[in-house]
Amino acid sequence: MSHQTDILIVGAGPAGLLAAIIATQLGLSFEIIEARDGLHPEPSAHVLKTHSMEVYRRIGIADAIFAQSTPEELQRCIVWCESLTGLCYGRLDLSGKKGLSPRFTRISPVYSANVPQNILEPLLKARLVERHGSDPVRFGHRLVNFSQDDEGVSARVQCGETTCELRARYIIGADGAGSSVRRSAGIAMDGPPALAHFLAIHIRSDAMPILARHPGVVFFVRAPGLSGFFIVHQPVGSQVFMLRIDPEIDPPEGFDEAQCREIVDRVIGCAHDYSITSVGNWVMSAQIARHYRAGRALLVGDAGHRFPPTGGLGLNTGVEDVENLMWKLNAVIRGKAGIDLLDSYEQECRPIAIRNTEQSVRNNDRMQIIETALGGDRGDTVLAETIGELRGDEAHPQFATLHAAVENQIDHFAFLELEMAARLTNGAFVPPARTVPTPVLPLEGFQPSFQPGNHVPHFWLSPGRAALDALRFDAFTLFVPAETEAAWRAAAGAIDGDYLDLDIIALDGTMRSDQASVADYWGQDPFAVLVRPDGRIGWIEPPGLADRAAALEEALGHIAGRASGPVPKERVA
Template sequence: MGDTCDVIVIGAGPVGATAALLLADYSLKCIVVEARREPQRHPAAHVLSTRSMEIWREIGLERDIRRLSAPMHELRNILYCTSLVGPELGRVPLADLPRAQLDAIESVSPTRGAHLPQNAFEPLLWRALRDNARIELRTRWQYNFHTDAADGVSVTITDIISGMHRKLFARYVVAADGSASTVRRSLGVTMDGPVLQHMVSVHFSADLERFRHSRRGPVILTYTAKGLGAVMVHRQPQDLVFQIPYFPPVESLDDFPAAVCRRHILDAVGDADVVIEIKSIQSWTMHAQVADSFRVGRVFLAGDAAHRFPPTGGLGLNTGVADVHNLAWKLAWVICGRACKTLLDTYEQERRPVGIAVTTESVTNFDGLLEVIVALGIPRRSVHQLPRVVAAVPEWLPRRAVRALIRGFTTLGYQRLRLAQSPGRVGKRIRRRAAAVIAGQGPLYHSWGRDLGVRYRCGAVIDDGLPPASVDSQFRSPRMRAGGRLPHSWVEGRDGRVSTLDLVSRDELTLFVSVEGHTAWSAAAEGLPMSVILLGNDELGVFHTGIPGADPDALVVRPDGHIVAALHSDRDGTASLRRALAVVDAPSSAKVLAHE
């Protein structure tokens, strides 16, 4: 391919890899620059949302992801226990839901979410990158700096092994190089928001099946007298993860060697005879931060480079995938001449408010988890203040003495959790109190409504003037709104049953029309660069607003599946279609490609 391409992607994690695959699907050439030599070995992120699966479905990855992901019977519940052998405190059902709720979840999309750890997912993505003739994956090269020019951007990269420099040229750069983004720092873009917690993540293998026969789920939260933890069951028995909170600068990763981590895991299991094999130990920081800007010149920030959330609800990776899905078609249209470059301004206008909203929700979810600790007897003030107190410790104080003091304080606090294991009346009362809190934690994990209910209020959309739809963040009932995702409905066609999402054109706007408005809209769209799709009476739910008399009979939809405009044939016409083209900065004089 050489050193010139359409788009340079920095970072080959799930977000960067997805960006390159989406851009290549628009026939753009990409160079992906990745400092690592191989895919992620640590499981890391693992929740793949329904909307992300829709996006990967577009580029042909859904079947392979589904083949590798955990079966549904392993995803039944989120468990809260004193230990794996101790009393259960409560559970939040994921798959163990009433039939009516499961039917509602499956009806809103042609696919469903999956559970696949990053160390199994990334190799699949890297194979897809290497198999794509339009993508060149350059591993063991790292971003150094870049220079904007009038017609493009030059990026200097450095070979990590030899130290050799090389200069790449492209029209644009997508920075998906993670939470410590070198690109973001070079741009001078800051992140606003607090640091919530520091965690040690231990990748291990162990046979825990005998402890899980009635506790099937991807996450088991544990509360023992020696501390808090979370067991992530990715692929039993080889891919398990245990999360341990720690407190810098008093503590560091060096304070958690394999022997210490093994003791923490055995304590959470509750059986000292279990054989634990430690595979890797990493640290990570739980942020609630959003970048001040998602774009500087020809460089766009996406994923953790643009926003960092607590992991509760699995919002980080999935929000990043939605970032690049929003961006890819805009870059493709601008580069290929289908739209003016001002369309690219709408990326930040649309995605940054989403990042802010998700950050707020993630903090709420994190606080929800802390409520369980409070219910178990640890004072609320201590729960909230301890990380801040530790972070404020002066650097000149002796580290060993401060660490002993903090550990003594936390050990004393954790002793209160011992009561939750006791068989007497006090233990039962504490467990009932915790169970009541856990019973209300469904919104922390049920994200179907939140996931599919993202709505852009400004950018490349036209406000429909309707009040916001009442959105249940857990179980979404489809309600059409301009700026929102096109509702899914199965459509019978010449090639069999497809989703309305499958009918969205990638090369032009798509005009979905009802039978009632078909004649008027076909005439209005004549000569305009729009694909016209007729939906039959069985698919009229796509137009449903939930407001009597407000349902439109036409929807203008962008390549990313979001609705540009909701129109009514009795008061809208060709002028409205031209306005829809104008808001995506697309010319309105091109040959129309019509479908019926």
């Protein structure tokens, strides 16, 4: 049967839109369907980690995102309080840890941003339309189910009253937590489905008068009968209060507008002009798909993992999934790699999701110490007493306990290891046959180096052009010591196998970031570094290499999931 497209992307959220942009850059044919009639009208995610911004830089939208990001001075504070303008239990100061600061400029050409998801998605969509030449998103098209055979997938898609069939060689489930692709592929989720339930009250307002006196980007609000968090997605624009509820006692559909206003008034704590734009509900869970791949079906984003939002890792983990998957799909579809390369997607990305889930759950659990310090775990009466005592005495000793508990939350909001691309421990890379220098001490768990499995460290090739900017989604990049460039070009020309393109870039040891030079990363003995299209180091030259062509071909073959030679016929695992 002939294939309609290379890929069917199900879902036009942050993960699906990114997959479509990269597919366009790769020249793959695809369909992208979305059940809703438009993009998400309200935000969920807002924290875009530095590595996500690196990926967004690669697709050319980083500057547009930064232009919409909350100013650094308003991202600096996380607040625990009775209300936004009432008693403050503690304030975590993130000065120097957000925005354009040395903390990031040492390790990346970009930095983290705070942009609501409903602003990010139109930026992604605009980029997709621009790159694609027309709007490929089919809104109002819902995947019902799909089946697969040796050549591709057949998807049943509902559009209004009609149902049609779409054929593709592969299907990407970017369809969120309730993924139909996952269900249809028979992939189970592991982990607790419901840790907590929340009512989301979205408002629009000019919050500047409040923020000028009580700066903060997230406010954890706790008072008798009130527990939740207020996110300032935009200082002027959208904000949301997430009220923790027990659906058995207070079903979300039971909250009317008057009750929601009463809640928001209490949360803000002073007269404030706002409009409620929508009210929804969501379940906090910690689940990971048992597999990321079932034959020709691949899961990305929330379809593969659902975390508590504590840590802001959900969308960001989806960015890393898509970055990891798309070049592999391209290589397999074009016959440049065996289908086994797709197994490395789960092998590499699922452990990242497990780590991030554990971290998100830890972040969530760690906040319990603040609840304990307030006495909230002993009921509303004790909580009210504590608040009463604290309100009347600025020097109350319990503030010291609360402030220590708040300081203890720092990993939740600023931890470089989670800001940056994860280190791969297993997957499509060749373990090094040399000791890899580590010239930079680890900072907050992050240590850049030329270690295979790591993302290539940041350094400038020329003013304004980072190593990252040289990478192509459809090619490997071989960074070589300048004096060996001619020899490496000859070696690359002598390779017989049919691999993805290989770009060769000569490095000079003086090229550097603010913290280390290429010479520092090389140590005593400069060596070639093979970087995959997703920026991960796939291989480094061993010491005393005699036959460059043979070594390079062996490394490319290893990464591509096959020995060098003809590409085996595509088969479904």
